[in-house]
Amino acid sequence: GAVVSQHPSWVICKSGTSVKIECRSLDFQATTMFWYRQFPKQSLMLMATSNEGSKATYEQGVEKDKFLINHASLTLSTLTVTSAHPEDSSFYICSAIDRGNYGYTFGSGTRLTVV
């Protein structure tokens, strides 16, 4: 079945530093990937849609200069949280569409803690 690998699974960083999260589709090509953020005890909120070879589409209220998304290949999208602050601490999850099976496959998520 379709597998999406997300790395790292958890990261702790100092305030002001940048963190990169990778999302890879392992056995299918994903022209579109999605990045979500999940606050404690809340649902997933779509942050942006990542399109291979073009700029990401950000949802309203998401700072594109803070959350940099790069989708350079059909199997890899990256989310970079720039100049991270404690309020950026959250659970970030990516997903990709496996059009062959018409399904959204999710990565295992990244727990970011900014101290």
Add this chain to the structure above:
Amino acid sequence: GDSVTQMEGPVTLSEEAFLTINCTYTATGYPSLFWYVQYPGEGLQLLLKATKADDKGSNKGFEATYRKETTSFHLEKGSVQVSDSAVYFCARTGNQFYFGTGTSLTVIP
């Protein structure tokens, strides 16, 4: 607009009890409907799905039926186990993927 409304939790049940988690959706078009499960510290896993009206998705003893007339996709399980303790999300397709707020389930022995 497109949305999903999900029963609020938390829900606490004894082992072998019957589970129902309600989910309704707004009916614009004919979305596919999903239930995802998130175990502690993990990402989302697809539990089951239904792509058209009257379809029944099932997996691991869980079931949900796509009810167009009531715009619902309630999750049920006849006998829950401690290992079912997790957060359950109802979701639908649309312009984007829409999730409910999640329902935390705790099953006690």
